Amino acid sequence: MEPLRVCINTQTPLLQFPPSGGQPRPLWTVERDFAKLHAGVDYQFSPGGVTRMIYPLARRLLSEGVWKEVHWVSLNPNAPEAIEMPGITLHNVSIDRDRMGGYGKVKETIWTTVHGLNGPRLSADLFWTEDYGEYTYYNRTTAELIRRLDESFDFDLFYIHDFQQLPIGHMLGTLKPKVFRWHIPFDAARIPEQWRSVFSTYLQAYDVVIVSADRYRTALRQFGHKGRILRLYPFVDPAEYNRPPEEVVAQTVATKRIFPEDVVALVVARMDPAKGQDRVIGALARVAKSFPRLKLVLAGNGSFSSSREGLGLSKSETWRQHLEERARELGVSDRVVLTGHVTQHELDCLYERCAFTILPSTFEGFGLVVVESWLHDRPALVTARAGIAELIEDGENGLLFDPDDPASLVRQMRRVLRSEMTLVPRLVAGGRIAARRCTIDAAARAESRLVGEAVEA
Amino acid sequence: MIDLTPFLPLIYFGVILLLTWVFSYVASLVIWGLMRRSNPQVTAAAQRLGVVIVWLVGIVFAVQELGVGVDALLLVLALLGVAAIVALRQPLENFGSKYFADLYTPFKIGDTIRVGEQSGKVIEVNAMSTILLSEDDHLIALPNSIFLRESVVNLTPQAWKELIVPITLPGSVDLPSFESEMMKALSHLRLRLDRRYPPVFTLKSRSAQSTDLHLTVMVRRPEDRDPVLAEVNLRLTETMERARGSAVRPMAPGGPAEAHP
Structure with missing residues (x-):
């Protein structure tokens, strides 16, 4: 197959730029060449799946000659x-x-509804609101830019990433191959009746819909989608994960109020109710007396949507305040550390320093932080409501719990805290094997095959 | 003093052409005003027809002023017209039927329909015929004129709810703004529409001059089809006016057909 010219479309941009309000005029306003910009000064990579997954995939497929040119619209x-x-x-x-x-309101409502944070009845009329006109405006503006680029570059494939961009395939009105990645959970029961026709119309515009877990593929089929659905696990590039030496780790984590005597339980997630950090604070309060050295570290802040440079939604700050209040109420505020945004190096240090990680989301598309935990040889406690839960064999490569059953998480925390000599090594070894299914090597092979089939079909 | 007498016929000729231009412009405006609640494409076609008729009459009068006998000219034109109609009756009928069937026949590509003894899924509508794919995988070509003579039964579930409104946007209109404003406008009709099926715009074709779209809405009750269609057309026209930043300019006489939705 000839190398492809590909158009990627994501809502979240790969790079974020500092506001241009101050003086002098930032370099990025005049310079198009990325090589002349300085990381951390002129730009930073957006946190999350776009940088962790899509960018490495694009680079890999470019270097392997599967793709020859990428235009990325965000x-x-x-x-x-x-x-x-x-x-x-x-x-x-x-x-x-x-x-x-x-x-922002519309896409946030879709997100919270799909994650079960809104009842379906509450958001039923979303597509009849004036805000939906703005959602349409954004997507049509994006589709028009992609269409103009297609006139110039004649793309072989359109790769559309995630739910915010769902209408793009339909709006493009092209017969060229279109692949859509639905990256969040999918549960047909959570989709309001009033949304179904819109979702169906837009999904049908794609040649292939990729989901992150088998359960979503089944749910999408039950929803009535007749097109092709593929399950491809999200992935990371292990080469991006460093294991800093112990002394560097100790120095780095000390700045986060983590001390040598602490036993650290780590939650890596943005500040969002769906991430379920409140449940872990509740569980910590219940095991605090039995494990007096246990400390909970909540790493992460808001997403692109909640950043001032992005959509400016304030939910992350509100959630952070709620968590602090909850910790105070339960008398464990001295045992909870909220780090806010951490750099990749700090995150590597936190993984190295922790005893185990917890993914407590009430509903999670996949849960790449579990893979990161495995890459750092740390056992992971995983919500049964995450896509990655289908890779977990309880007691072999992770420990599963029901996020709505506080006793379930407490039980698994006690299990891992008391059984270091026997259980932990088994979980670590099992995690290392499971992680291989979620690496860029596996993904690049699968994506090349998929893209080849889509284009040749 | 220059004697203009020899030039009078030419002057009258010019004046009549000028008046014809003015009349055609006024006719276009009047037709547009009378048909504000009709489908914008039908309105544009009616305007074109009106303009052509005014120009034909104007040209005949103008030529008469030059001293040319127009009786023979009119006779030749009429005979040519009759001959063309007789010779091309079937294709013209199909072609014309296609135009009206597009707008008024309640089916679209993908629907399953029955016409007379034939039934199948509509897979193509071209200038001359509509192609059905029968259940036993046969292709059936129905001349388009049949849709204006025979009853058409649309067997697609809920087909009665669906209203498809073709829209042609001039290249000067910003599509994202237009679509966004229309979505907002249509949200005010939600009591008359089936809320399970929000409006959807589908891009049909695109050029530098114009964009062809289909707007699909679903009515809640069968008796609402006509009033909802009229209301949608009105809002289309109003949104177009705003999108262009001024009152809609009627099509310039003899000008391109892109000036209207």
Whole structure:
């Protein structure tokens, strides 16, 4: 197969740029060449799946000659029109702040509803609101930019990532192959009746829909989607994960109020109710007396949506305040550390320093942090409501719990805290094997095959 | 003093052409005003027809002023017209039927329909015929004129709910803004529409001059089809006016057909 010219579309941009409000004029406003910009000064990579997954995949497929050129379109109001990286051109979509607010509300409602945080009845009329007009505006503006780029570059494939961009395939109105990655959970029962026709119409526009777990494939089929559905596990590039030496780890974590005598339980998740950090604080309070050295570290802050450079939604700060209050109420505030944003190096140190990790989400598309935990040889306690739960054999490569059953999490925490000599080594060894299914090597093979089939079909 | 007498016929000729241009412009405006609640494409077609008729009459009068006998001209034109109609009756009928069937026949590609003894899934509608795929995998070509003569039964579930409104946007209109404003406008009709099926715009074709779209809405009750269609058309026209930043300019006489939704 000839190398492909691909258009990637994500809501979250690969790069974020500091606001241009101050003086002097930032370099990114005048410079298109990525090589001339400075990391941490002129730009930073967006946290999350776009940087962790899509970017490494694009680089890998470019280096292997499967793709020859990538044009990547994202929402990035505070950014230059385009930035040139080797093999990849980033195109940024900008819309007015007013429209951004309406768009943000709609996509947030979709997200919370799909994650079960809104009852279906509450959000039933979402597509009849004026805000939906702004959601449509954003997606159509993006589709129009992609269409214009297609006229210039004649793409072989459109790779659309995640639910915010769902209408794009339909809006493009092209017969060229279109792949859509639905990256969040899918449960047909949570989709309001009033949304079904819109979802069906938009999903049908794609040649292939990729989901992150077998359960979502089954749910999408039950929903009535007749097109092709593939399950591809999300992935990380192990080469990106360093294991810093002990003394570096000790120095780094000390700045986060983590001391040598602490036994650390680590939760890596953005500040969001769906991530379920409150449940772990509750569980900590119940085991605190039995394990007086146990400390809970909550690493992460908001997403692109809640950042000032992004959509400006304030949910992360609200949730953080709620968690602090909850810890105070339960008398464990001295045992809970909220780190806020951490750099990759700090995150590596936290993984190295912790005794185990917990993924407590009430509903989680996949749960790549479990894979990260495995790459650092740390056992993981995993919510049964995460896509990755289907890779977990309880007691072999992880410990499963029901996030709505506090006793279930407490039981698993006690299990791992008391059984270090026998259980932990088994979980670590099992995790190492399971992690191989979620690496970029496995993903690149699967994605190349998929893309080849989509294009040749 | 220059004697203009020899030039009078030419002057009258010019004046009549000028007046014809003015009349055709006014006719276009009047037709547009009368048909605000009709489908914008039908309105545009009616405007074109009106403009052509005014120009034909104007040209005949103008030529008369030059001293040319127009009786023979009119006779030749009429005979040519009759001959063309007789010779091309079937294709013209199919072609014309296609135009009206597109707008008024309640089916679309993908629907399953029955016409007379034939039934199948509509897989193509071209200028001359509509192609069905029968259950036993046979292709059936139905001349388009049949849809204006025979009863058509749409067997697709809930087909009665569906209203498909074709829209042609001039290239000067910003599609995202237009679509966004229409979605907001249509949200106000939600009591008359089936809330399980929010409006969807589908891009049909695109060029530098224009964009062809289909707007699909689903009515809640069968008796709402006509009033909802009229209301949708009105809101389309209003949104178009706002999108262009000024009142809709009627099509310039003899000008391109892109000036209207």
